Amino acid sequence: MTTLRDIQLEIAALPPNLRAEVLDFVRLVRQRHGLPAAPVATAPETGDSSLFRALEAVEFVGCIDTNEQLSTTYKNQLNFSAKRGSR
Numbered sequence: 001m002t003t004l005r006d007i008q009l010e011i012a013a014l015p016p017n018l019r020a021e022v023l024d025f026v027r028l029v030r031q032r033h034g035l036p037a038a039p040v041a042t043a044p045e046t047g048d049s050s051l052f053r054a055l056e057a058v059e060f061v062g063c064i065d066t067n068e069q070l071s072t073t074y075k076n077q078l079n080f081s082a083k084r085g086s087r
Contacts, residue, residue: 016058 011022030037048056 011019014022027037
């Protein structure tokens with residue numbers, strides 16, 4: 001018999017979109033067999049927006065390593081040498 005730990009390891013190895021598919025399947029099986037829904041786990045409130053949390057979940061956040069002060073110094077780092085035309 002497969003242990004819970006084996007199942008967790010298999011699921012952890014999947015990309016986020018396939019983990020969501022597994023969760024949907026488990027919920028379908030519970031529903032078909034008339035089992036009560038599992039309690040919904042709530043993440044501790046961090047103050048982050050839902051968009052940020054979604055991007056972080058797919059490992060998009062933090063994918064670029066740059067100067068921490070980029071938001072205030074970005075104009076110094078932009079290169080407009082390839083820009084053509086005038087307004």
